[in-house]
Ligand SMILES: Nc1ncnc2c1ncn2[C@@H]1O[C@H](COP(=O)(O)OP(=O)(O)O)[C@@H](O)[C@H]1O
Protein backbone atom coordinates (compact mmCIF):
# COMPACT_ATOMS: atom_id res chain seq x y z
CA UNK A 307 0.00 0.00 0.00
CA UNK A 308 2.75 2.41 0.99
CA UNK A 309 4.61 1.55 -2.23
CA UNK A 310 1.54 2.38 -4.29
CA UNK A 311 1.18 5.76 -2.58
CA UNK A 312 4.86 6.41 -3.19
CA UNK A 313 4.63 5.52 -6.87
CA UNK A 314 1.56 7.76 -7.22
CA UNK A 315 3.23 10.56 -5.29
CA UNK A 316 6.33 10.27 -7.45
CA UNK A 317 4.24 10.46 -10.63
CA UNK A 318 2.41 13.54 -9.39
CA UNK A 319 5.72 15.15 -8.49
CA UNK A 320 7.10 14.55 -11.96
CA UNK A 321 4.05 16.26 -13.47
CA UNK A 322 4.00 19.13 -10.97
CA UNK A 323 7.63 19.99 -11.38
CA UNK A 324 6.99 21.25 -14.89
CA UNK A 325 4.20 23.59 -13.79
CA UNK A 326 4.58 27.30 -13.20
CA UNK A 327 8.16 27.48 -14.45
CA UNK A 328 10.69 29.76 -12.83
CA UNK A 329 11.92 32.76 -14.82
CA UNK A 330 14.62 31.77 -17.27
CA UNK A 331 16.99 34.44 -15.95
CA UNK A 332 16.99 32.70 -12.58
CA UNK A 333 16.66 29.16 -13.85
CA UNK A 334 19.78 29.55 -16.00
CA UNK A 335 21.93 30.22 -12.95
CA UNK A 336 20.37 27.34 -11.06
CA UNK A 337 21.12 24.96 -13.91
CA UNK A 338 24.73 26.08 -14.15
CA UNK A 339 25.16 25.59 -10.42
CA UNK A 340 23.71 22.08 -10.60
CA UNK A 341 25.93 21.20 -13.56
CA UNK A 342 28.91 22.24 -11.53
CA UNK A 343 27.83 20.25 -8.49
CA UNK A 344 26.26 17.15 -10.01
CA UNK A 345 28.28 16.70 -13.20
CA UNK A 346 31.73 18.17 -12.67
CA UNK A 347 31.63 17.22 -9.01
CA UNK A 348 31.21 13.56 -9.98
CA UNK A 349 33.87 13.29 -12.66
CA UNK A 350 36.67 12.48 -10.23
CA UNK A 351 35.03 9.49 -8.56
CA UNK A 352 33.74 8.12 -11.86
CA UNK A 353 37.16 8.33 -13.50
CA UNK A 354 38.75 6.68 -10.48
CA UNK A 355 36.26 3.83 -10.35
CA UNK A 356 36.14 3.11 -14.07
CA UNK A 357 39.90 2.98 -14.40
CA UNK A 358 40.20 0.27 -11.77
CA UNK A 359 37.14 -1.64 -12.86
CA UNK A 360 38.55 -1.73 -16.39
CA UNK A 361 41.87 -2.92 -15.01
CA UNK A 362 40.25 -5.71 -12.97
CA UNK A 363 38.09 -6.92 -15.86
CA UNK A 364 41.16 -7.08 -18.04
CA UNK A 365 43.18 -9.08 -15.48
CA UNK A 366 40.32 -11.48 -14.74
CA UNK A 367 39.77 -12.18 -18.42
CA UNK A 368 43.48 -12.79 -18.82
CA UNK A 369 43.53 -15.20 -15.88
CA UNK A 370 40.70 -17.20 -17.41
CA UNK A 371 42.42 -17.56 -20.78
CA UNK A 372 44.17 -20.85 -20.15
CA UNK A 373 43.82 -22.34 -23.62
CA UNK A 374 46.21 -21.21 -26.32
CA UNK A 375 43.47 -21.70 -28.91
CA UNK A 376 41.67 -18.57 -27.75
CA UNK A 377 43.28 -15.42 -29.15
CA UNK A 378 44.78 -13.01 -26.66
CA UNK A 379 42.87 -10.10 -28.14
CA UNK A 380 39.81 -11.46 -26.33
CA UNK A 381 41.08 -9.51 -23.32
CA UNK A 382 40.61 -6.22 -25.15
CA UNK A 383 37.28 -7.37 -26.56
CA UNK A 384 35.90 -8.49 -23.20
CA UNK A 385 37.02 -5.34 -21.47
CA UNK A 386 35.34 -3.17 -24.07
CA UNK A 387 32.09 -5.12 -24.00
CA UNK A 388 31.69 -5.21 -20.26
CA UNK A 389 32.71 -1.59 -19.79
CA UNK A 390 30.44 -0.21 -22.51
CA UNK A 391 27.44 -2.42 -21.88
CA UNK A 392 27.39 -2.63 -18.15
CA UNK A 393 30.10 -1.19 -15.98
CA UNK A 394 30.09 2.38 -17.28
CA UNK A 395 26.33 2.94 -17.46
CA UNK A 396 24.98 0.75 -14.67
CA UNK A 397 27.77 0.36 -12.16
CA UNK A 398 28.58 4.08 -12.28
CA UNK A 399 24.90 4.93 -11.88
CA UNK A 400 24.65 2.88 -8.72
CA UNK A 401 27.71 4.67 -7.39
CA UNK A 402 26.06 7.95 -8.41
CA UNK A 403 22.90 6.94 -6.53
CA UNK A 404 25.13 7.03 -3.47
CA UNK A 405 27.01 10.17 -4.30
CA UNK A 406 24.63 12.45 -6.20
CA UNK A 407 21.49 10.81 -4.81
CA UNK A 408 22.23 11.23 -1.15
CA UNK A 409 23.48 14.75 -1.81
CA UNK A 410 20.19 15.66 -3.49
CA UNK A 411 18.06 14.03 -0.79
CA UNK A 412 19.94 15.60 2.07
CA UNK A 413 20.08 19.07 0.55
CA UNK A 414 16.38 19.14 -0.36
CA UNK A 415 15.48 17.36 2.91
CA UNK A 416 17.37 19.97 4.91
CA UNK A 417 15.46 22.67 3.10
CA UNK A 418 12.24 20.87 4.04
CA UNK A 419 13.00 20.51 7.73
CA UNK A 420 14.29 24.08 8.06
CA UNK A 421 11.10 25.32 6.35
CA UNK A 422 12.99 26.80 3.39
CA UNK A 423 10.60 24.95 1.09
CA UNK A 424 7.65 26.45 2.95
CA UNK A 425 9.31 29.83 2.55
CA UNK A 426 9.49 29.31 -1.21
CA UNK A 427 5.88 28.21 -1.34
CA UNK A 428 4.62 31.12 0.75
CA UNK A 429 6.22 33.46 -1.74
CA UNK A 430 4.31 31.69 -4.50
CA UNK A 431 7.30 29.87 -6.00
CA UNK A 432 6.71 26.36 -7.33
CA UNK A 433 9.36 24.82 -5.10
CA UNK A 434 9.42 21.59 -7.11
CA UNK A 435 10.17 23.43 -10.30
CA UNK A 436 12.70 25.66 -8.58
CA UNK A 437 14.56 22.80 -6.90
CA UNK A 438 14.13 19.71 -9.05
CA UNK A 439 13.84 20.93 -12.63
CA UNK A 440 17.41 22.35 -12.80
CA UNK A 441 18.72 19.04 -11.48
CA UNK A 442 16.99 17.13 -14.27
CA UNK A 443 18.39 19.47 -16.89
CA UNK A 444 21.88 19.28 -15.41
CA UNK A 445 21.68 15.49 -15.33
CA UNK A 446 21.00 15.47 -19.07
CA UNK A 447 24.77 15.97 -19.29
CA UNK A 448 25.27 12.76 -17.35
CA UNK A 449 25.90 10.73 -20.53
CA UNK A 450 29.00 12.87 -20.91
CA UNK A 451 30.32 11.44 -17.63
CA UNK A 452 29.53 7.95 -18.81
CA UNK A 453 31.35 8.53 -22.10
CA UNK A 454 34.39 9.55 -20.08
CA UNK A 455 33.93 6.46 -17.91
CA UNK A 456 33.96 4.26 -21.03
CA UNK A 457 37.21 5.71 -22.31
CA UNK A 458 38.89 5.60 -18.93
CA UNK A 459 37.65 2.07 -18.22
CA UNK A 460 39.04 0.72 -21.47
CA UNK A 461 42.25 2.60 -20.83
CA UNK A 462 42.40 0.99 -17.38
CA UNK A 463 42.03 -2.41 -19.03
CA UNK A 464 44.81 -1.64 -21.49
CA UNK A 465 47.03 -0.38 -18.69
CA UNK A 466 46.57 -3.47 -16.51
CA UNK A 467 46.81 -5.84 -19.47
CA UNK A 468 49.96 -4.36 -20.94
CA UNK A 469 51.83 -3.44 -17.77
CA UNK A 470 50.79 -6.66 -16.05
CA UNK A 471 52.41 -8.51 -18.95
CA UNK A 472 49.21 -10.33 -20.01
CA UNK A 473 48.92 -8.94 -23.52
CA UNK A 474 50.72 -6.70 -25.97
CA UNK A 475 49.38 -3.25 -26.63
CA UNK A 476 48.69 -4.13 -30.28
CA UNK A 477 46.65 -7.23 -29.37
CA UNK A 478 44.61 -5.30 -26.85
CA UNK A 479 43.81 -2.52 -29.31
CA UNK A 480 42.87 -5.10 -31.92
CA UNK A 481 40.48 -6.70 -29.41
CA UNK A 482 38.93 -3.37 -28.55
CA UNK A 483 38.06 -2.69 -32.19
CA UNK A 484 36.96 -6.28 -32.94
CA UNK A 485 33.32 -6.90 -33.99
CA UNK A 486 32.25 -3.47 -32.89
CA UNK A 487 28.46 -3.03 -32.91
CA UNK A 488 27.50 0.67 -32.89
CA UNK A 489 24.05 -0.13 -31.48
CA UNK A 490 25.68 -1.15 -28.22
CA UNK A 491 26.72 2.46 -27.74
CA UNK A 492 23.19 3.62 -28.50
CA UNK A 493 21.80 1.07 -26.06
CA UNK A 494 24.20 2.29 -23.40
CA UNK A 495 23.31 5.91 -23.86
CA UNK A 496 19.57 5.24 -23.83
CA UNK A 497 20.09 3.53 -20.48
CA UNK A 498 22.22 6.42 -19.29
CA UNK A 499 19.55 8.99 -20.12
CA UNK A 500 16.92 7.04 -18.26
CA UNK A 501 19.22 6.56 -15.27
CA UNK A 502 20.02 10.29 -15.31
CA UNK A 503 16.33 11.09 -14.97
CA UNK A 504 15.93 8.57 -12.16
CA UNK A 505 19.05 9.87 -10.40
CA UNK A 506 17.66 13.40 -10.41
CA UNK A 507 14.06 12.64 -9.48
CA UNK A 508 13.93 9.71 -7.03
CA UNK A 509 16.30 11.34 -4.50
CA UNK A 510 14.42 14.62 -4.94
CA UNK A 511 11.17 12.85 -4.11
CA UNK A 512 12.65 11.42 -0.92
CA UNK A 513 13.99 14.80 0.15
CA UNK A 514 11.00 16.89 -0.85
CA UNK A 515 8.31 14.91 0.90
CA UNK A 516 10.21 13.98 4.05
CA UNK A 517 8.97 14.86 7.53
CA UNK A 518 10.86 15.32 10.75
CA UNK A 519 14.24 16.70 11.66
CA UNK A 520 17.96 16.23 11.09
CA UNK A 521 17.87 12.55 12.01
CA UNK A 522 15.17 11.87 9.45
CA UNK A 523 17.23 13.64 6.79
CA UNK A 524 19.92 11.02 7.35
CA UNK A 525 17.38 8.21 7.17
CA UNK A 526 15.81 9.68 4.04
CA UNK A 527 19.22 9.74 2.34
CA UNK A 528 19.72 6.05 3.06
CA UNK A 529 16.24 5.11 1.87
CA UNK A 530 16.75 7.24 -1.19
CA UNK A 531 20.02 5.45 -2.03
CA UNK A 532 18.40 2.04 -1.66
CA UNK A 533 15.40 2.94 -3.81
CA UNK A 534 17.35 4.71 -6.50
CA UNK A 535 19.68 1.72 -6.85
CA UNK A 536 16.83 -0.77 -6.86
CA UNK A 537 14.93 1.15 -9.53
CA UNK A 538 18.09 1.55 -11.62
CA UNK A 539 18.81 -2.18 -11.45
CA UNK A 540 15.26 -3.12 -12.41
CA UNK A 541 15.09 -0.54 -15.19
CA UNK A 542 18.41 -1.87 -16.45
CA UNK A 543 16.94 -5.33 -16.74
CA UNK A 544 13.80 -4.11 -18.49
CA UNK A 545 15.68 -1.91 -20.96
CA UNK A 546 18.15 -4.67 -21.75
CA UNK A 547 15.31 -7.09 -22.44
CA UNK A 548 13.60 -4.52 -24.66
CA UNK A 549 16.60 -3.19 -26.53
CA UNK A 550 19.04 -6.06 -26.92
CA UNK A 551 16.86 -9.09 -27.59
CA UNK B 552 -8.13 42.82 8.39
CA UNK B 553 -8.33 39.06 8.43
CA UNK B 554 -11.58 37.36 9.40
CA UNK B 555 -11.38 33.73 10.37
CA UNK B 556 -14.64 31.84 10.57
CA UNK B 557 -14.88 28.46 12.21
CA UNK B 558 -11.82 26.83 10.70
CA UNK B 559 -11.02 23.19 11.23
CA UNK B 560 -7.91 21.35 10.15
CA UNK B 561 -7.36 17.60 10.25
CA UNK B 562 -4.44 15.49 9.11
CA UNK B 563 -5.61 11.98 8.31
CA UNK B 564 -7.43 11.15 11.54
CA UNK B 565 -5.77 13.77 13.75
CA UNK B 566 -8.16 16.67 14.30
CA UNK B 567 -5.83 19.59 15.09
CA UNK B 568 -7.92 22.78 14.74
CA UNK B 569 -11.44 22.34 15.99
CA UNK B 570 -13.28 25.45 14.88
CA UNK B 571 -11.51 28.75 15.49
CA UNK B 572 -13.30 32.07 14.87
CA UNK B 573 -11.63 35.44 15.28
CA UNK B 574 -10.57 38.66 13.53
CA UNK B 575 -7.18 40.30 13.21
CA UNK B 576 -7.07 44.09 12.79
CA UNK B 577 -4.92 46.09 10.43
CA UNK B 578 -1.96 47.97 11.89
CA UNK B 579 -2.05 45.84 15.03
CA UNK B 580 0.19 43.12 16.38
CA UNK B 581 -2.15 40.19 16.92
CA UNK B 582 -0.71 37.44 19.09
CA UNK B 583 -1.60 33.79 19.17
CA UNK B 584 -0.43 32.16 22.35
CA UNK B 585 -0.68 28.66 23.72
CA UNK B 586 1.41 25.71 24.75
CA UNK B 587 3.57 23.78 22.31
CA UNK B 588 1.40 21.46 20.29
CA UNK B 589 -1.74 23.55 20.72
CA UNK B 590 -1.95 24.12 16.97
CA UNK B 591 -0.45 27.61 16.60
CA UNK B 592 1.77 26.76 13.67
CA UNK B 593 -0.97 24.83 11.92
CA UNK B 594 -3.30 27.82 12.39
CA UNK B 595 -0.73 30.22 10.98
CA UNK B 596 -0.08 27.96 8.01
CA UNK B 597 -3.82 27.95 7.31
CA UNK B 598 -3.79 31.75 7.34
CA UNK B 599 -0.90 31.65 4.89
CA UNK B 600 -2.67 29.29 2.56
CA UNK B 601 0.03 26.65 3.05
CA UNK B 602 -2.57 24.34 4.55
CA UNK B 603 -6.09 24.17 3.22
CA UNK B 604 -8.56 24.21 6.12
CA UNK B 605 -10.78 21.14 6.19
CA UNK B 606 -13.71 23.40 7.04
CA UNK B 607 -14.39 27.11 7.55
CA UNK B 608 -13.45 30.30 5.75
CA UNK B 609 -10.77 32.97 5.89
CA UNK B 610 -11.36 36.47 4.46
CA UNK B 611 -8.54 38.88 3.72
CA UNK B 612 -9.95 42.41 3.63
CA UNK B 613 -13.21 41.01 2.42
CA UNK B 614 -11.73 38.56 -0.09
CA UNK B 615 -12.70 35.02 0.71
CA UNK B 616 -9.67 32.83 -0.03
CA UNK B 617 -11.54 29.74 -1.14
CA UNK B 618 -13.54 31.75 -3.69
CA UNK B 619 -10.51 33.25 -5.41
CA UNK B 620 -9.15 31.88 -8.68
CA UNK B 621 -5.69 30.31 -8.66
CA UNK B 622 -4.24 33.51 -10.14
CA UNK B 623 -5.98 35.68 -7.53
CA UNK B 624 -4.72 33.39 -4.78
CA UNK B 625 -1.22 33.80 -6.12
CA UNK B 626 -1.58 37.58 -6.13
CA UNK B 627 -2.86 37.47 -2.58
CA UNK B 628 0.09 35.30 -1.56
CA UNK B 629 2.39 38.00 -2.81
CA UNK B 630 0.81 40.39 -0.33
CA UNK B 631 1.84 38.11 2.52
CA UNK B 632 5.16 37.98 4.28
CA UNK B 633 6.23 35.24 6.62
CA UNK B 634 8.91 35.00 9.28
CA UNK B 635 9.47 31.32 10.04
CA UNK B 636 10.35 29.90 13.42
CA UNK B 637 13.90 29.01 12.42
CA UNK B 638 14.14 32.01 10.07
CA UNK B 639 14.21 29.62 7.06
CA UNK B 640 16.83 31.65 5.25
CA UNK B 641 18.18 30.09 2.06
CA UNK B 642 21.59 28.90 3.20
CA UNK B 643 23.07 29.01 -0.28
CA UNK B 644 22.36 32.72 -0.58
CA UNK B 645 23.92 35.74 1.11
CA UNK B 646 21.90 38.06 3.33
CA UNK B 647 21.40 40.33 0.36
CA UNK B 648 20.53 37.41 -1.91
CA UNK B 649 17.88 36.24 0.53
CA UNK B 650 16.20 39.63 0.72
CA UNK B 651 16.46 40.21 -3.00
CA UNK B 652 15.01 36.82 -3.87
CA UNK B 653 11.29 37.74 -3.91
CA UNK B 654 12.07 40.84 -5.98
CA UNK B 655 14.03 38.77 -8.51
CA UNK B 656 11.29 36.20 -8.70
CA UNK B 657 8.27 38.43 -8.94
CA UNK B 658 9.15 41.89 -10.13
CA UNK B 659 10.61 43.30 -13.29
CA UNK B 660 12.77 45.80 -11.42
CA UNK B 661 16.24 46.59 -12.63
CA UNK B 662 19.25 45.41 -10.66
CA UNK B 663 19.82 48.88 -9.18
CA UNK B 664 16.18 49.35 -8.19
CA UNK B 665 16.26 46.00 -6.41
CA UNK B 666 19.54 46.88 -4.73
CA UNK B 667 18.08 50.14 -3.45
CA UNK B 668 15.03 48.40 -2.07
CA UNK B 669 17.16 45.70 -0.39
CA UNK B 670 19.46 48.30 1.17
CA UNK B 671 16.43 50.18 2.41
CA UNK B 672 14.76 47.24 4.14
CA UNK B 673 18.03 45.97 5.57
CA UNK B 674 18.57 49.42 7.01
CA UNK B 675 15.00 49.39 8.33
CA UNK B 676 15.68 46.23 10.31
CA UNK B 677 18.95 47.79 11.51
CA UNK B 678 21.19 45.38 9.72
CA UNK B 679 24.16 47.05 8.11
CA UNK B 680 27.47 45.68 6.84
CA UNK B 681 26.16 42.13 6.62
CA UNK B 682 24.98 42.18 2.99
CA UNK B 683 27.53 39.69 1.74
CA UNK B 684 27.57 37.32 4.69
CA UNK B 685 25.92 33.93 4.57
CA UNK B 686 23.19 32.96 7.08
CA UNK B 687 25.55 30.54 8.83
CA UNK B 688 27.97 33.39 9.47
CA UNK B 689 25.59 35.63 11.41
CA UNK B 690 23.93 35.38 14.84
CA UNK B 691 20.40 34.13 15.45
CA UNK B 692 19.18 37.66 16.12
CA UNK B 693 20.65 38.89 12.86
CA UNK B 694 19.10 35.94 11.02
CA UNK B 695 15.71 37.00 12.38
CA UNK B 696 16.30 40.52 11.09
CA UNK B 697 17.12 39.15 7.66
CA UNK B 698 13.98 37.01 7.76
CA UNK B 699 11.91 40.09 8.64
CA UNK B 700 13.58 42.08 5.88
CA UNK B 701 12.83 39.31 3.39
CA UNK B 702 9.21 39.17 4.58
CA UNK B 703 8.61 42.90 4.12
CA UNK B 704 10.63 43.54 0.98
CA UNK B 705 7.54 43.17 -1.23
CA UNK B 706 5.53 45.59 0.90
CA UNK B 707 3.12 43.02 2.27
CA UNK B 708 -0.34 43.78 3.61
CA UNK B 709 -0.18 40.76 5.90
CA UNK B 710 2.76 39.64 8.01
CA UNK B 711 2.90 36.31 9.81
CA UNK B 712 5.56 35.41 12.33
CA UNK B 713 5.99 31.96 13.86
CA UNK B 714 7.68 32.31 17.25
CA UNK B 715 9.88 35.14 15.99
CA UNK B 716 11.95 35.24 19.16
CA UNK B 717 12.40 31.58 19.94
CA UNK B 718 16.06 30.78 20.47
CA UNK B 719 16.99 34.38 21.16
CA UNK B 720 18.26 35.84 24.42
CA UNK B 721 15.61 37.90 26.27
CA UNK B 722 17.04 41.27 25.26
CA UNK B 723 17.35 40.47 21.58
CA UNK B 724 13.89 38.91 21.73
CA UNK B 725 12.39 42.20 22.93
CA UNK B 726 14.24 44.16 20.28
CA UNK B 727 12.90 41.84 17.56
CA UNK B 728 9.36 42.01 18.99
CA UNK B 729 9.45 45.77 18.98
CA UNK B 730 10.87 45.88 15.50
CA UNK B 731 7.90 43.86 14.27
CA UNK B 732 5.47 46.13 16.11
CA UNK B 733 7.03 49.30 14.70
CA UNK B 734 7.00 47.95 11.18
CA UNK B 735 3.37 46.88 11.60
CA UNK B 736 2.33 50.38 12.60
CA UNK B 737 4.55 52.17 10.13
CA UNK B 738 3.36 50.24 7.07
CA UNK B 739 -0.18 49.50 8.32
CA UNK B 740 0.24 45.75 8.11
CA UNK B 741 -2.08 43.13 9.55
CA UNK B 742 0.38 41.16 11.64
CA UNK B 743 -0.21 37.81 13.31
CA UNK B 744 2.45 36.45 15.64
CA UNK B 745 2.67 33.02 17.24
CA UNK B 746 4.42 32.95 20.54
CA UNK B 747 4.62 31.15 23.84
CA UNK B 748 6.68 33.90 25.37
CA UNK B 749 4.94 36.01 28.03
CA UNK B 750 7.48 38.80 27.56
CA UNK B 751 6.18 39.26 24.03
CA UNK B 752 2.65 39.41 25.35
CA UNK B 753 3.62 42.15 27.80
CA UNK B 754 5.62 44.00 25.21
CA UNK B 755 3.54 43.95 22.03
CA UNK B 756 0.28 42.08 22.67
CA UNK B 757 -2.40 44.39 21.32
CA UNK B 758 -4.76 41.56 20.73
CA UNK B 759 -4.23 38.08 22.09
CA UNK B 760 -5.83 34.82 21.07
CA UNK B 761 -5.26 31.91 23.41
CA UNK B 762 -5.36 28.52 21.71
CA UNK B 763 -5.77 25.31 23.62
CA UNK B 764 -6.03 21.90 21.97
CA UNK B 765 -7.07 23.47 18.69
CA UNK B 766 -9.82 25.64 20.21
CA UNK B 767 -10.02 29.33 21.02
CA UNK B 768 -9.93 29.26 24.78
CA UNK B 769 -9.76 32.99 25.40
CA UNK B 770 -9.34 36.29 23.56
CA UNK B 771 -8.49 39.80 24.76
CA UNK B 772 -5.83 42.45 25.25
CA UNK B 773 -2.63 42.33 27.26
CA UNK B 774 -4.31 44.29 30.04
CA UNK B 775 -7.17 41.88 30.25
CA UNK B 776 -4.99 38.80 30.28
CA UNK B 777 -3.71 39.57 33.77
CA UNK B 778 -7.20 39.97 35.11
CA UNK B 779 -8.97 37.02 33.60
CA UNK B 780 -10.12 34.15 35.73
CA UNK B 781 -9.94 31.62 32.90
CA UNK B 782 -8.11 28.70 34.45
CA UNK B 783 -6.25 27.60 31.32
CA UNK B 784 -5.04 31.14 30.68
CA UNK B 785 -3.92 31.78 34.23
CA UNK B 786 -2.11 28.43 34.32
CA UNK B 787 -0.26 29.42 31.18
CA UNK B 788 0.43 33.00 32.14
CA UNK B 789 1.50 32.31 35.70
CA UNK B 790 3.65 29.32 35.00
CA UNK B 791 6.67 31.49 35.79
CA UNK B 792 7.47 32.92 39.21
CA UNK B 793 7.93 36.38 37.77
CA UNK B 794 4.40 36.58 36.48
CA UNK B 795 2.99 35.13 39.67
CA UNK B 796 4.51 38.14 41.41
CA UNK B 797 3.09 40.48 38.78
CA UNK B 798 -0.36 39.05 39.41
CA UNK B 799 0.10 39.48 43.15
CA UNK B 800 0.87 43.13 42.57
CA UNK B 801 -2.21 43.56 40.40
CA UNK B 802 -4.40 42.07 43.08
CA UNK B 803 -2.86 44.20 45.82
CA UNK B 804 -3.33 47.28 43.65
CA UNK B 805 -6.97 46.47 43.17
CA UNK B 806 -7.64 46.03 46.89
N1 LIG C 1 1.84 18.36 8.55
C1 LIG C 1 1.34 17.77 9.63
N2 LIG C 1 0.83 16.52 9.56
C2 LIG C 1 0.31 15.92 10.65
N3 LIG C 1 0.25 16.47 11.86
C3 LIG C 1 0.74 17.70 12.03
C4 LIG C 1 1.31 18.43 10.93
N4 LIG C 1 1.71 19.63 11.38
C5 LIG C 1 1.41 19.65 12.69
N5 LIG C 1 0.82 18.51 13.09
C6 LIG C 1 0.34 18.20 14.45
O1 LIG C 1 -0.45 19.27 14.90
C7 LIG C 1 -0.30 19.49 16.28
C8 LIG C 1 -0.08 20.96 16.54
O2 LIG C 1 1.19 21.33 16.03
P1 LIG C 1 1.70 22.82 15.94
O3 LIG C 1 0.71 23.65 15.25
O4 LIG C 1 3.06 22.76 15.31
O5 LIG C 1 1.83 23.25 17.45
P2 LIG C 1 2.48 24.57 18.03
O6 LIG C 1 2.98 25.39 16.91
O7 LIG C 1 1.39 25.21 18.79
O8 LIG C 1 3.56 24.11 18.93
C9 LIG C 1 0.85 18.61 16.71
O9 LIG C 1 0.31 17.52 17.42
C10 LIG C 1 1.48 18.16 15.43
O10 LIG C 1 1.98 16.85 15.57
Ligand SMILES: [Mg+2]
Pocket residue numbers: 591592713
Ligand atom coordinates in the same frame (compact mmCIF):
# COMPACT_ATOMS: atom_id res chain seq x y z
MG1 LIG D 1 4.89 25.99 16.38
